Amino acid sequence: MxxxxxxxxxxxxxxxxxxxxxxxxxxxxxxxxxxxxxxxxxxxxxxxxxxxxxxxxxxxxxxxxxxxxxxxxxxxxxxxxxxxxxxxxxxxxxxxxxxxxxxxxxxxxxxxxxxxxxxxxxxxxxxxxxxxxxxxxxxxxxxxxxxxxxxxxxxxxxxxxxxxxxxxxxxxxxxxxxxxxxxxxxxQPINKDRSSIAKVMEENITNPVSLNDLAFLTGRSLATFKRDFQAIYHTSPLKWIRNRRLDKAKELLAETDLTVTDVCFSSGFENIAHFSKVFKEKFGFPPSEFRQKQKLQGKA
Known part of the structure; x- marks a missing residue:
């Protein structure tokens, strides 16, 4: 981790x-x-x-x-x-x-x-x-x-x-x-298997990758990668990655003692202020408050 x-x-x-x-x-x-x-x-x-x-x-x-x-x-x-x-x-x-x-x-x-x-x-x-x-x-x-x-x-x-x-x-x-x-x-690209989008995405959820990196790893042009990704997941790559990272962060906050800063980096985010903002947008509370509520619920 x-x-x-x-x-x-x-x-x-x-x-x-x-x-x-x-x-x-x-x-x-x-x-x-x-x-x-x-x-x-x-x-x-x-x-x-x-x-x-x-x-x-x-x-x-x-x-x-x-x-x-x-x-x-x-x-x-x-x-x-x-x-x-x-x-x-x-x-x-x-x-x-x-x-x-x-x-x-x-x-x-x-x-x-x-x-x-x-x-x-x-x-x-x-x-x-x-x-x-x-x-x-x-x-x-x-x-x-x-x-x-x-x-x-x-x-x-x-x-x-x-x-x-x-x-x-x-x-x-x-x-x-x-x-x-x-x-x-x-x-040569490392992976030319054109059915590899799911594998590449799962392997790089927490890595600091760009869309160009992900397209390269799947052996596609950027435009083709975006089109194929939309057809599979019915959303954009950036939204999908952000949601998966937020779910990972939520899990770490609830199940580990990592600091909020460590949770931010461990789940793939690179800016703490941005992480706190998007976490609150999705789950209704900033990371620290979410953790406190989880602890209170555990004691109830």
């Missing part, structure tokens, strides 16, 4: 003020965030708004997606497909005073399209076995490349944006050259 302290966050957007962030480099379509810290274990939950390349130079990162667990260790690289929710745990290397050093490279659709156009890569025919997470070793080319990237991310304001873009495009070529599945993963 997600509470305020470990609520799922959207990345890369909400990593801007992360305590462990060392440096960052942002371009239109791509961002790089480097982390260097000491920890014996830190957990959290992410919803990936963009594709992620996770490069671990020292330490261990463990990620869980659905019922699978993936581990990336020192001198390994992990590719994670966009529009999925993951749980992660990172731990520093015991032999190096629990130091962990890794880099997160986020890629949106614009930079992916630019890569394919620049490389002259033709669209790949859809396949049915696209795996959203892949771990592979960092080869010598990638290892050498990372060292040449350091001056760019340590002083991002002092380098030419065009040069940075070419330099980061080089990374994508190195990764594609070292793992042929990389291009397939970039180009």
């Amino acid at each position: 997600k509470t305020r302290s470990d609520k799922m966050i959207k990345v890369p957007q909400e990593l801007t003020n992360n305590w462990a962030r060392k440096v960052s480099l942002k371009l239109d379509g791509l961002s790089v965030i480097e982390f260097s810290c000491q920890t014996e274990g830190r957990k959290g939950s992410y919803f990936l708004k963009e594709h992620l390349l996770l490069i671990v130079r020292s330490g261990v990162c463990t990620l869980r997606f659905e019922d699978r667990t993936y581990t990336v260790r020192s001198n390994e690289l992990m590719f994670i497909h966009k529009s999925i929710a993951i749980e992660f745990e990172k731990m520093g290397a015991p032999n190096y005073n629990y130091a962990i050093d890794y880099m997160m490279v986020f890629l949106n659709d614009k930079i992916v399209e630019e890569l394919f156009k620049f490389a002259g890569i033709k669209p790949i025919h859809p396949v049915d076995d696209v795996i959203p997470v892949t771990v592979f070793p960092i080869n010598e080319c990638i290892r050498s490349y990372i060292e040449t990237l350091k001056p760019f991310i340590e002083k991002p304001d002092e380098v030419n944006e065009g040069l940075v873009r070419v330099k980061l495009m080089e990374l994508l070529f190195h990764v594609a050259d070292s793992n042929e599945r990389f291009l397939y993963q970039l180009m």
Whole structure:
């Protein structure tokens, strides 16, 4: 269960003020965030708004997606497909005073399209076995490349944006050259089953997803997703999600001791004032008063 302290966050957007962030480099379509810290274990939950390349130079990162667990260790690289929710745990290397050093490279659709156009890569025919997470070793080319990237991310304001873009495009070529599945993963939605609306909606009730995310996860355009959803549920996706989240919040208020703030985040809302307002609109009382009435009824 997600509470305020470990609520799922959207990345890369909400990593801007992360305590462990060392440096960052942002371009239109791509961002790089480097982390260097000491920890014996830190957990959290992410919803990936963009594709992620996770490069671990020292330490261990463990990620869980659905019922699978993936581990990336020192001198390994992990590719994670966009529009999925993951749980992660990172731990520093015991032999190096629990130091962990890794880099997160986020890629949106614009930079992916630019890569394919620049490389002259033709669209790949859809396949049915696209795996959203892949771990592979960092080869010598990638290892050498990372060292040449350091001056760019340590002083991002002092380098030419065009040069940075070419330099980061080089990374994508190195990764594609070292793992042929990389291009397939970039180009394919995770779930192309057009009957998957119900499954996708249930899995993402409390995740910070947009309508575009949900449409992507079901393999539909936004317009088609809205039309198909209306035909199934006879309401809009936003109203359906809000009502399910409110029902979840009502259940948590009645059956747990979580604070109202924790209930807000655990049920998928991101703003406490908005949560209190819509909760009162549906159930007639604000969350705190609703809880008090539940306690009184229990004692009666």
